[in-house]
Amino acid sequence: MLGRKKAVKELIKKAVAVKDHLAQFPDFHKYERNGIFVYLESRHGNQLPLPTRKYIQNLLKLNMEGPYGPEWPSEEKVKRREMVAQEARYIFVRQSSNAFSAKNIMKQDSGLECTHEACNDDCLIGFVHYRFVLEEDVPVLYVYELQLEPSAQGKGLGKFLMELIELIAYKSQMGAVMLTVQKANDLAMAFYKKLRYVISSTSPSQVDPLIGLEKNYEILCKTFESEAKSILEEGGWKLTVQ
Template identity: 65%
Template sequence: MDTKKLQNKEKKSKRKEVLEKRKAIDGIIKAASAEADHLAFFQPFQKFDRNGLTLCLESGIGDQLSSPMKKYIQCLLKLNMEGPYGPEWPAEEKIKRREMVAPEARYIFIRRARGTVAKETLNDDSDECQIHWMADGDSVVGFVQYRFIVEEDIPVTYVYELQLEPCVQGKGLGKFLMQLIELIARKNRMGAVMLTVQKANVSAMHFYTSKLRYTISTISPSRVDPLIGAEKSYEILCKTFHPEAKDKLEGNSFTGEAHH
Protein backbone atom coordinates (compact mmCIF):
# COMPACT_ATOMS: atom_id res chain seq x y z
CA MET A 1 0.00 0.00 0.00
CA ASP A 2 2.77 2.38 0.98
CA THR A 3 4.58 1.61 -2.28
CA LYS A 4 1.43 2.38 -4.28
CA LYS A 5 0.91 5.64 -2.40
CA LEU A 6 4.51 6.57 -3.04
CA GLN A 7 4.18 5.79 -6.76
CA ASN A 8 0.99 7.87 -7.00
CA LYS A 9 2.71 10.73 -5.21
CA GLU A 10 5.65 10.54 -7.61
CA LYS A 11 3.30 10.49 -10.62
CA LYS A 12 1.42 13.54 -9.33
CA SER A 13 4.69 15.34 -8.69
CA LYS A 14 5.95 14.55 -12.22
CA ARG A 15 2.67 15.66 -13.77
CA LYS A 16 2.85 18.93 -11.85
CA GLU A 17 6.44 19.43 -12.99
CA VAL A 18 5.50 18.83 -16.65
CA LEU A 19 2.53 21.21 -16.43
CA GLU A 20 4.62 23.92 -14.77
CA LYS A 21 7.31 23.59 -17.42
CA ARG A 22 4.70 23.80 -20.20
CA LYS A 23 3.18 26.87 -18.55
CA ALA A 24 6.62 28.51 -18.34
CA ILE A 25 7.31 27.78 -22.03
CA ASP A 26 3.90 29.19 -23.03
CA GLY A 27 4.73 32.31 -21.02
CA ILE A 28 8.05 32.73 -22.85
CA ILE A 29 6.35 32.37 -26.26
CA LYS A 30 3.55 34.80 -25.31
CA ALA A 31 5.98 37.42 -24.02
CA ALA A 32 8.12 37.20 -27.18
CA SER A 33 5.08 37.36 -29.48
CA ALA A 34 3.62 40.34 -27.60
CA GLU A 35 6.65 42.50 -28.44
CA ALA A 36 5.67 44.63 -31.44
CA ASP A 37 9.15 45.73 -32.53
CA HIS A 38 12.05 43.39 -31.75
CA LEU A 39 14.38 45.56 -33.82
CA ALA A 40 14.00 48.45 -31.36
CA PHE A 41 16.34 46.69 -28.90
CA PHE A 42 19.20 46.37 -31.39
CA GLN A 43 20.11 49.82 -32.68
CA PRO A 44 23.32 48.74 -34.50
CA PHE A 45 21.16 46.41 -36.62
CA GLN A 46 18.70 49.07 -37.76
CA LYS A 47 21.03 50.04 -40.61
CA PHE A 48 23.27 48.07 -42.98
CA ASP A 49 25.93 50.22 -44.60
CA ARG A 50 28.67 48.16 -46.26
CA ASN A 51 29.77 46.60 -49.55
CA GLY A 52 28.11 49.35 -51.56
CA LEU A 53 24.71 48.95 -49.87
CA THR A 54 22.99 51.54 -47.71
CA LEU A 55 19.90 49.91 -46.21
CA CYS A 56 17.44 50.48 -43.36
CA LEU A 57 15.64 47.75 -41.44
CA GLU A 58 12.11 47.90 -40.03
CA SER A 59 9.76 45.53 -38.22
CA GLY A 60 6.39 44.26 -39.40
CA ILE A 61 3.55 41.91 -38.39
CA GLY A 62 1.76 39.42 -40.65
CA ASP A 63 -1.82 40.62 -40.20
CA GLN A 64 -0.81 44.28 -40.57
CA LEU A 65 0.83 44.10 -44.01
CA SER A 66 -0.24 46.60 -46.67
CA SER A 67 -1.55 45.24 -49.98
CA PRO A 68 1.59 46.40 -51.89
CA MET A 69 3.79 44.67 -49.30
CA LYS A 70 1.83 41.41 -49.63
CA LYS A 71 2.23 41.62 -53.41
CA TYR A 72 5.95 42.30 -53.05
CA ILE A 73 6.46 39.30 -50.74
CA GLN A 74 4.61 37.03 -53.18
CA CYS A 75 6.72 38.25 -56.12
CA LEU A 76 10.04 37.82 -54.31
CA LEU A 77 9.07 34.36 -53.05
CA LYS A 78 8.21 33.30 -56.59
CA LEU A 79 11.45 34.75 -57.97
CA ASN A 80 13.66 32.98 -55.42
CA MET A 81 11.77 29.79 -54.60
CA GLU A 82 9.98 28.56 -57.72
CA GLY A 83 13.24 26.96 -58.95
CA PRO A 84 14.23 25.08 -55.77
CA TYR A 85 10.68 23.82 -55.16
CA GLY A 86 10.18 22.74 -58.77
CA PRO A 87 6.83 20.96 -59.33
CA GLU A 88 5.96 21.38 -55.62
CA TRP A 89 5.86 25.19 -55.99
CA PRO A 90 2.13 25.77 -56.82
CA ALA A 91 1.02 23.92 -53.67
CA GLU A 92 3.80 25.47 -51.58
CA GLU A 93 2.95 28.98 -52.81
CA LYS A 94 -0.59 28.65 -51.41
CA ILE A 95 0.79 27.59 -48.03
CA LYS A 96 3.26 30.50 -48.02
CA ARG A 97 0.47 32.98 -48.80
CA ARG A 98 -1.41 31.81 -45.72
CA GLU A 99 1.71 31.88 -43.54
CA MET A 100 2.56 35.36 -44.80
CA VAL A 101 -0.46 37.08 -43.20
CA ALA A 102 -0.73 35.10 -39.94
CA PRO A 103 -0.91 37.33 -36.84
CA GLU A 104 2.00 35.42 -35.29
CA ALA A 105 4.25 36.09 -38.31
CA ARG A 106 6.95 38.65 -37.51
CA TYR A 107 8.97 40.48 -40.16
CA ILE A 108 12.15 42.41 -40.65
CA PHE A 109 11.95 44.38 -43.92
CA ILE A 110 15.03 45.74 -45.65
CA ARG A 111 14.59 49.03 -47.49
CA ARG A 112 16.96 51.10 -49.58
CA ALA A 113 17.92 54.19 -47.63
CA ARG A 114 16.28 57.33 -48.96
CA GLY A 115 18.02 58.84 -51.98
CA THR A 116 20.14 55.79 -52.84
CA VAL A 117 19.84 53.90 -56.11
CA ALA A 118 21.32 50.50 -56.75
CA LYS A 119 23.69 50.48 -59.71
CA GLU A 120 22.34 47.03 -60.59
CA THR A 121 18.82 48.36 -61.06
CA LEU A 122 19.85 50.93 -63.65
CA ASN A 123 20.32 48.25 -66.28
CA ASP A 124 16.81 47.16 -67.28
CA ASP A 125 18.14 44.20 -69.25
CA SER A 126 19.75 42.65 -66.19
CA ASP A 127 18.20 39.62 -64.54
CA GLU A 128 19.54 41.04 -61.28
CA CYS A 129 17.05 43.91 -61.40
CA GLN A 130 14.94 44.75 -58.43
CA ILE A 131 11.29 43.72 -58.49
CA HIS A 132 9.33 46.84 -59.38
CA TRP A 133 8.18 48.37 -56.10
CA MET A 134 5.05 50.52 -56.01
CA ALA A 135 4.27 51.26 -52.40
CA ASP A 136 4.65 53.36 -49.29
CA GLY A 137 8.12 54.76 -48.66
CA ASP A 138 11.46 53.56 -49.98
CA SER A 139 11.93 50.47 -52.09
CA VAL A 140 12.18 47.11 -50.33
CA VAL A 141 14.94 44.66 -51.32
CA GLY A 142 14.19 41.72 -49.03
CA PHE A 143 12.70 40.43 -45.81
CA VAL A 144 12.94 37.90 -43.00
CA GLN A 145 9.78 36.23 -41.67
CA TYR A 146 10.01 34.46 -38.30
CA ARG A 147 7.83 33.15 -35.49
CA PHE A 148 8.17 32.04 -31.88
CA ILE A 149 7.05 28.43 -31.56
CA VAL A 150 7.71 25.26 -29.51
CA GLU A 151 9.70 22.30 -30.88
CA GLU A 152 10.36 19.24 -28.68
CA ASP A 153 9.37 21.23 -25.55
CA ILE A 154 11.91 23.93 -26.43
CA PRO A 155 10.84 27.52 -27.26
CA VAL A 156 12.49 28.43 -30.57
CA THR A 157 12.62 31.22 -33.13
CA TYR A 158 11.67 29.60 -36.43
CA VAL A 159 12.79 31.46 -39.55
CA TYR A 160 10.07 30.85 -42.14
CA GLU A 161 11.70 32.96 -44.83
CA LEU A 162 14.93 34.80 -45.52
CA GLN A 163 14.46 36.31 -48.98
CA LEU A 164 16.77 38.83 -50.64
CA GLU A 165 16.72 40.19 -54.16
CA PRO A 166 19.60 39.02 -56.35
CA CYS A 167 21.08 42.54 -56.49
CA VAL A 168 21.76 42.57 -52.71
CA GLN A 169 22.90 38.95 -52.33
CA GLY A 170 26.52 37.98 -51.66
CA LYS A 171 27.29 41.20 -49.76
CA GLY A 172 27.05 40.03 -46.16
CA LEU A 173 23.41 41.02 -45.68
CA GLY A 174 22.13 37.46 -45.14
CA LYS A 175 24.70 36.80 -42.40
CA PHE A 176 23.90 40.17 -40.80
CA LEU A 177 20.17 39.33 -40.73
CA MET A 178 20.72 35.87 -39.24
CA GLN A 179 22.95 37.40 -36.54
CA LEU A 180 20.08 39.76 -35.73
CA ILE A 181 17.59 36.86 -35.57
CA GLU A 182 19.92 34.98 -33.20
CA LEU A 183 20.15 38.06 -30.95
CA ILE A 184 16.35 38.40 -30.96
CA ALA A 185 16.04 34.70 -30.09
CA ARG A 186 18.49 34.93 -27.18
CA LYS A 187 16.94 38.13 -25.80
CA ASN A 188 13.51 36.46 -25.82
CA ARG A 189 14.82 33.35 -24.00
CA MET A 190 14.52 30.99 -26.96
CA GLY A 191 16.56 27.78 -26.93
CA ALA A 192 17.39 27.80 -30.63
CA VAL A 193 16.93 29.28 -34.09
CA MET A 194 15.48 26.81 -36.61
CA LEU A 195 14.63 26.90 -40.31
CA THR A 196 13.72 24.69 -43.27
CA VAL A 197 15.95 24.43 -46.31
CA GLN A 198 15.18 22.91 -49.71
CA LYS A 199 17.82 20.32 -50.61
CA ALA A 200 17.79 21.67 -54.19
CA ASN A 201 18.86 25.08 -52.88
CA VAL A 202 22.53 24.09 -52.58
CA SER A 203 23.87 27.64 -52.15
CA ALA A 204 21.50 28.29 -49.23
CA MET A 205 22.35 24.98 -47.58
CA HIS A 206 26.04 25.83 -47.87
CA PHE A 207 25.37 29.32 -46.45
CA TYR A 208 23.66 27.94 -43.32
CA THR A 209 25.76 24.86 -42.63
CA SER A 210 29.23 26.09 -43.63
CA LYS A 211 29.14 29.86 -43.07
CA LEU A 212 26.74 30.05 -40.11
CA ARG A 213 27.39 26.62 -38.56
CA TYR A 214 23.79 25.40 -38.46
CA THR A 215 23.31 21.65 -38.12
CA ILE A 216 20.68 19.20 -39.37
CA SER A 217 18.19 18.85 -36.51
CA THR A 218 17.08 15.62 -34.85
CA ILE A 219 13.54 16.49 -36.05
CA SER A 220 14.63 16.73 -39.71
CA PRO A 221 13.17 13.84 -41.80
CA SER A 222 16.61 12.48 -42.72
CA ARG A 223 17.45 11.99 -39.02
CA VAL A 224 14.02 10.81 -37.88
CA ASP A 225 14.03 8.08 -40.56
CA PRO A 226 16.65 8.01 -43.35
CA LEU A 227 14.25 6.18 -45.70
CA ILE A 228 11.55 8.83 -45.32
CA GLY A 229 14.23 11.53 -45.36
CA ALA A 230 15.47 10.37 -48.76
CA GLU A 231 11.99 11.02 -50.19
CA LYS A 232 11.65 14.48 -48.67
CA SER A 233 12.86 17.57 -50.51
CA TYR A 234 13.99 19.49 -47.41
CA GLU A 235 16.08 19.46 -44.25
CA ILE A 236 15.40 21.21 -40.93
CA LEU A 237 18.42 23.05 -39.56
CA CYS A 238 19.07 24.47 -36.11
CA LYS A 239 21.50 26.41 -33.95
CA THR A 240 21.00 25.88 -30.22
CA PHE A 241 21.87 28.13 -27.27
CA HIS A 242 21.81 25.87 -24.20
CA PRO A 243 22.45 22.20 -23.28
CA GLU A 244 18.79 21.04 -23.10
CA ALA A 245 18.05 22.52 -26.53
CA LYS A 246 21.24 21.01 -27.90
CA ASP A 247 20.34 17.60 -26.52
CA LYS A 248 16.78 17.64 -27.89
CA LEU A 249 17.26 19.44 -31.21
CA GLU A 250 20.82 18.54 -32.23
CA GLY A 251 21.57 15.28 -30.44
CA ASN A 252 24.81 13.89 -31.88
CA SER A 253 24.82 16.72 -34.38
CA PHE A 254 26.40 16.84 -37.77
CA THR A 255 26.31 19.37 -40.57
CA GLY A 256 24.83 18.63 -43.93
CA GLU A 257 25.03 20.07 -47.35
CA ALA A 258 21.66 21.25 -48.42
CA HIS A 259 17.60 26.96 -48.23
CA HIS A 260 14.88 28.20 -47.87
Protein backbone atom coordinates in the same frame (compact mmCIF):
# COMPACT_ATOMS: atom_id res chain seq x y z
CA MET B 1 6.94 18.75 -15.90
CA LEU B 2 3.64 20.61 -15.97
CA GLY B 3 5.33 23.59 -14.35
CA ARG B 4 8.05 23.57 -17.01
CA LYS B 5 5.52 23.39 -19.85
CA LYS B 6 3.65 26.33 -18.38
CA ALA B 7 6.88 28.33 -18.08
CA VAL B 8 7.82 27.55 -21.69
CA LYS B 9 4.41 28.66 -22.95
CA GLU B 10 4.80 31.88 -20.99
CA LEU B 11 8.13 32.51 -22.73
CA ILE B 12 6.45 32.14 -26.11
CA LYS B 13 3.58 34.37 -25.06
CA LYS B 14 5.99 37.03 -23.78
CA ALA B 15 8.05 36.97 -26.98
CA VAL B 16 4.95 37.25 -29.18
CA ALA B 17 3.71 40.21 -27.12
CA VAL B 18 6.76 42.35 -27.90
CA LYS B 19 5.61 45.02 -30.33
CA ASP B 20 8.90 45.60 -32.11
CA HIS B 21 11.86 43.28 -31.56
CA LEU B 22 14.08 45.41 -33.78
CA ALA B 23 13.79 48.37 -31.40
CA GLN B 24 15.87 46.47 -28.84
CA PHE B 25 18.91 46.42 -31.13
CA PRO B 26 19.77 49.93 -32.41
CA ASP B 27 23.03 48.71 -33.98
CA PHE B 28 20.94 46.69 -36.43
CA HIS B 29 18.68 49.49 -37.64
CA LYS B 30 20.77 50.02 -40.76
CA TYR B 31 23.40 48.28 -42.87
CA GLU B 32 25.95 50.11 -44.99
CA ARG B 33 28.56 47.82 -46.53
CA ASN B 34 29.70 46.42 -49.86
CA GLY B 35 28.02 49.10 -51.94
CA ILE B 36 24.53 48.97 -50.43
CA PHE B 37 22.83 51.18 -47.85
CA VAL B 38 19.65 49.83 -46.29
CA TYR B 39 17.59 50.28 -43.16
CA LEU B 40 15.32 47.81 -41.38
CA GLU B 41 11.79 48.01 -40.04
CA SER B 42 9.43 45.66 -38.21
CA ARG B 43 5.89 44.66 -39.06
CA HIS B 44 3.30 42.05 -38.14
CA GLY B 45 1.84 39.63 -40.65
CA ASN B 46 -1.76 40.69 -40.12
CA GLN B 47 -0.84 44.35 -40.69
CA LEU B 48 0.78 44.11 -44.12
CA PRO B 49 -0.58 46.48 -46.77
CA LEU B 50 -1.48 45.04 -50.17
CA PRO B 51 1.66 46.33 -52.00
CA THR B 52 3.86 44.64 -49.39
CA ARG B 53 1.97 41.35 -49.70
CA LYS B 54 2.37 41.46 -53.47
CA TYR B 55 6.08 42.19 -53.10
CA ILE B 56 6.53 39.18 -50.80
CA GLN B 57 4.71 36.91 -53.27
CA ASN B 58 6.81 38.12 -56.19
CA LEU B 59 10.13 37.76 -54.39
CA LEU B 60 9.22 34.30 -53.10
CA LYS B 61 8.39 33.17 -56.63
CA LEU B 62 11.60 34.66 -58.01
CA ASN B 63 13.82 32.97 -55.43
CA MET B 64 11.97 29.75 -54.62
CA GLU B 65 10.20 28.51 -57.73
CA GLY B 66 13.42 26.89 -58.93
CA PRO B 67 14.36 25.03 -55.71
CA TYR B 68 10.78 23.79 -55.19
CA GLY B 69 10.34 22.70 -58.81
CA PRO B 70 6.96 21.06 -59.56
CA GLU B 71 5.94 21.46 -55.89
CA TRP B 72 5.94 25.25 -56.17
CA PRO B 73 2.27 25.89 -57.16
CA SER B 74 0.93 24.11 -54.07
CA GLU B 75 3.68 25.47 -51.83
CA GLU B 76 3.01 29.00 -53.03
CA LYS B 77 -0.59 28.75 -51.79
CA VAL B 78 0.66 27.65 -48.36
CA LYS B 79 3.12 30.55 -48.19
CA ARG B 80 0.42 33.06 -49.07
CA ARG B 81 -1.61 31.90 -46.08
CA GLU B 82 1.41 31.88 -43.78
CA MET B 83 2.41 35.36 -44.92
CA VAL B 84 -0.50 37.18 -43.29
CA ALA B 85 -0.91 35.10 -40.12
CA GLN B 86 -1.33 37.03 -36.88
CA GLU B 87 1.71 35.31 -35.34
CA ALA B 88 3.98 36.15 -38.29
CA ARG B 89 6.71 38.69 -37.52
CA TYR B 90 8.75 40.50 -40.16
CA ILE B 91 11.96 42.42 -40.53
CA PHE B 92 11.84 44.32 -43.83
CA VAL B 93 14.90 45.63 -45.64
CA ARG B 94 14.51 48.93 -47.48
CA GLN B 95 17.04 50.54 -49.77
CA SER B 96 17.86 54.17 -49.22
CA SER B 97 20.36 56.81 -50.31
CA ASN B 98 23.19 58.27 -48.29
CA ALA B 99 21.35 61.59 -48.35
CA PHE B 100 18.94 60.43 -45.67
CA SER B 101 20.05 61.18 -42.14
CA ALA B 102 20.06 58.40 -39.58
CA LYS B 103 17.39 60.30 -37.70
CA ASN B 104 15.01 60.32 -40.66
CA ILE B 105 15.79 56.71 -41.55
CA MET B 106 14.63 55.41 -38.20
CA LYS B 107 11.55 57.63 -37.98
CA GLN B 108 8.69 55.26 -37.20
CA ASP B 109 5.05 55.37 -36.22
CA SER B 110 4.24 53.22 -33.16
CA GLY B 111 7.41 51.24 -33.76
CA LEU B 112 5.91 49.44 -36.75
CA GLU B 113 5.33 51.74 -39.69
CA CYS B 114 8.06 53.87 -41.25
CA THR B 115 6.67 57.36 -41.90
CA HIS B 116 9.50 58.80 -43.98
CA GLU B 117 8.18 59.90 -47.38
CA ALA B 118 10.69 57.66 -49.17
CA CYS B 119 9.48 54.56 -47.34
CA ASN B 120 7.21 53.05 -49.95
CA ASP B 121 7.01 49.40 -50.87
CA ASP B 122 8.83 49.71 -54.21
CA CYS B 123 12.13 50.26 -52.36
CA LEU B 124 11.95 46.95 -50.51
CA ILE B 125 14.86 44.62 -51.27
CA GLY B 126 14.18 41.77 -48.88
CA PHE B 127 12.63 40.48 -45.67
CA VAL B 128 12.77 37.92 -42.87
CA HIS B 129 9.58 36.19 -41.73
CA TYR B 130 9.89 34.53 -38.31
CA ARG B 131 7.72 33.19 -35.52
CA PHE B 132 8.03 31.99 -31.94
CA VAL B 133 6.94 28.36 -31.66
CA LEU B 134 7.44 25.14 -29.69
CA GLU B 135 9.52 22.34 -31.20
CA GLU B 136 9.53 19.17 -29.10
CA ASP B 137 8.61 21.35 -26.08
CA VAL B 138 11.58 23.64 -26.72
CA PRO B 139 10.78 27.34 -27.30
CA VAL B 140 12.41 28.37 -30.58
CA LEU B 141 12.45 31.20 -33.06
CA TYR B 142 11.57 29.63 -36.41
CA VAL B 143 12.70 31.44 -39.55
CA TYR B 144 9.98 30.86 -42.14
CA GLU B 145 11.66 32.94 -44.83
CA LEU B 146 14.87 34.85 -45.43
CA GLN B 147 14.58 36.39 -48.89
CA LEU B 148 16.75 39.01 -50.61
CA GLU B 149 16.71 40.46 -54.09
CA PRO B 150 19.44 38.86 -56.26
CA SER B 151 21.21 42.24 -56.44
CA ALA B 152 21.48 42.32 -52.63
CA GLN B 153 22.80 38.77 -52.22
CA GLY B 154 26.44 37.95 -51.56
CA LYS B 155 27.11 41.25 -49.79
CA GLY B 156 26.91 40.20 -46.15
CA LEU B 157 23.33 41.33 -45.68
CA GLY B 158 21.95 37.83 -45.16
CA LYS B 159 24.52 37.15 -42.44
CA PHE B 160 23.69 40.50 -40.83
CA LEU B 161 19.98 39.60 -40.75
CA MET B 162 20.64 36.16 -39.26
CA GLU B 163 22.83 37.72 -36.57
CA LEU B 164 19.89 39.97 -35.70
CA ILE B 165 17.50 37.01 -35.65
CA GLU B 166 19.80 35.12 -33.30
CA LEU B 167 19.99 38.13 -30.97
CA ILE B 168 16.19 38.39 -30.96
CA ALA B 169 15.94 34.68 -30.15
CA TYR B 170 18.51 34.88 -27.36
CA LYS B 171 16.95 38.04 -25.89
CA SER B 172 13.57 36.29 -25.92
CA GLN B 173 15.07 33.28 -24.08
CA MET B 174 14.43 30.89 -26.95
CA GLY B 175 16.43 27.67 -26.92
CA ALA B 176 17.32 27.77 -30.62
CA VAL B 177 16.82 29.23 -34.05
CA MET B 178 15.35 26.77 -36.56
CA LEU B 179 14.56 26.89 -40.26
CA THR B 180 13.73 24.71 -43.25
CA VAL B 181 15.88 24.57 -46.40
CA GLN B 182 15.16 22.84 -49.70
CA LYS B 183 17.80 20.23 -50.49
CA ALA B 184 18.02 21.60 -54.02
CA ASN B 185 18.94 25.05 -52.69
CA ASP B 186 22.71 24.52 -52.59
CA LEU B 187 23.50 28.19 -51.96
CA ALA B 188 21.21 28.34 -48.93
CA MET B 189 22.61 25.09 -47.53
CA ALA B 190 26.16 26.40 -47.84
CA PHE B 191 25.14 29.76 -46.34
CA TYR B 192 23.63 28.25 -43.20
CA LYS B 193 26.43 25.72 -42.81
CA LYS B 194 28.88 28.62 -42.79
CA LEU B 195 26.81 30.20 -40.00
CA ARG B 196 27.18 26.93 -38.04
CA TYR B 197 23.66 25.63 -38.46
CA VAL B 198 23.35 21.84 -38.37
CA ILE B 199 20.73 19.38 -39.52
CA SER B 200 18.31 18.95 -36.64
CA SER B 201 17.50 15.55 -35.17
CA THR B 202 13.87 16.45 -35.98
CA SER B 203 14.62 16.65 -39.71
CA PRO B 204 13.07 13.80 -41.74
CA SER B 205 16.49 12.49 -42.80
CA GLN B 206 17.47 12.08 -39.14
CA VAL B 207 14.16 10.69 -37.91
CA ASP B 208 14.05 7.98 -40.59
CA PRO B 209 16.51 7.77 -43.52
CA LEU B 210 13.86 6.22 -45.76
CA ILE B 211 11.41 9.03 -45.05
CA GLY B 212 14.25 11.49 -45.51
CA LEU B 213 14.83 10.25 -49.05
CA GLU B 214 11.22 11.07 -49.90
CA LYS B 215 11.41 14.61 -48.54
CA ASN B 216 12.94 17.52 -50.45
CA TYR B 217 13.94 19.52 -47.40
CA GLU B 218 16.06 19.50 -44.26
CA ILE B 219 15.36 21.18 -40.93
CA LEU B 220 18.37 23.08 -39.59
CA CYS B 221 19.01 24.52 -36.14
CA LYS B 222 21.44 26.45 -33.99
CA THR B 223 20.94 25.89 -30.25
CA PHE B 224 21.82 28.23 -27.38
CA GLU B 225 21.71 25.97 -24.36
CA SER B 226 22.38 22.36 -23.38
CA GLU B 227 18.80 21.12 -23.11
CA ALA B 228 17.88 22.47 -26.53
CA LYS B 229 21.06 20.94 -27.95
CA SER B 230 20.22 17.55 -26.44
CA ILE B 231 16.71 17.58 -27.88
CA LEU B 232 17.09 19.36 -31.23
CA GLU B 233 20.61 18.26 -32.22
CA GLU B 234 21.24 15.00 -30.43
CA GLY B 235 17.74 13.52 -30.60
CA GLY B 236 16.86 13.52 -26.91
CA TRP B 237 13.19 13.94 -27.83
CA LYS B 238 13.18 10.43 -29.36
CA LEU B 239 13.72 8.90 -25.92
CA THR B 240 10.44 10.32 -24.65
CA VAL B 241 8.60 9.04 -27.73
CA GLN B 242 9.97 5.54 -27.28
